[in-house]
Amino acid sequence: MWLLAAIIAIPLIEIALFIMIGGWLSLWPTLALVVGTAVAGISVVRLQGRLALLDLRRAVDEMRDPAAPLAHGALLLMAGFLLLMPGFLTDAxxxxxxxxxxxxxxxRQVATRVKVTRVETRGYARPARDQIIEGEYHDAADEPDRGEKRPTHRPSGWTRH
Structure with missing residues (x-):
C-alpha cells in the first residue's frame, strides 16, 4: 500500500515544486537548475562509483565481507537514477x-529490518597466501610427438569456410 502511495505522491510533489520554483525563478533558470543538477550529480556518481568499485575489489582481495561496498554501490546507482529523473525532490x-x-x-536503517543468514561451506578451505602447495607437473612440449589428431567422424559441413 505504501508503494502505491509513493507512486501517486512523488509526481504530485514534483509538479507542485516545479510550479512554486518556476514561479519564483521563471522558466529558463528553473530548467537550467534541473539539467545542471542532473549533469553535476551524474559526474559525482561516476567518480564515487569508481571509488566504490575499488573498495569492493579491495574487500574481496582481503577476504573481507563485501556487503558494505556492495550496498554503497547500490545506493550510488539509486542516486544516479534519482538525479537523472527531472524534479527537485528526486534531485534532493x-x-x-x-x-x-x-x-x-x-x-543502518535497512539493516535493522533485514535478517542475514550465512551459508557455511564444509570441506572447502582456501589456502593462505604464504601456504605451500606441493604437486608434480610435466611440460607437454617435452613429450614426444604422437602424431596428428584425426577426427573419428565425417565433418558436418557447418564449419566449412
Whole structure:
C-alpha cells in the first residue's frame, strides 16, 4: 500500500515544486537548475562509483565481507537514477545519497529490518597466501610427438569456410 502511495505522491510533489520554483525563478533558470543538477550529480556518481568499485575489489582481495561496498554501490546507482529523473525532490534525495555518511545511515536503517543468514561451506578451505602447495607437473612440449589428431567422424559441413 505504501508503494502505491509513493507512486501517486512523488509526481504530485514534483509538479507542485516545479510550479512554486518556476514561479519564483521563471522558466529558463528553473530548467537550467534541473539539467545542471542532473549533469553535476551524474559526474559525482561516476567518480564515487569508481571509488566504490575499488573498495569492493579491495574487500574481496582481503577476504573481507563485501556487503558494505556492495550496498554503497547500490545506493550510488539509486542516486544516479534519482538525479537523472527531472524534479527537485528526486534531485534532493539523490544528492543526499551522494553523501557517504547519509548512505551509511540508510544502510543502518535497512539493516535493522533485514535478517542475514550465512551459508557455511564444509570441506572447502582456501589456502593462505604464504601456504605451500606441493604437486608434480610435466611440460607437454617435452613429450614426444604422437602424431596428428584425426577426427573419428565425417565433418558436418557447418564449419566449412
Amino acid at each position: 534525495i539523490g544528492i543526499l545519497l551522494l553523501i557517504p555518511a547519509f548512505r551509511t545511515f540508510v544502510m
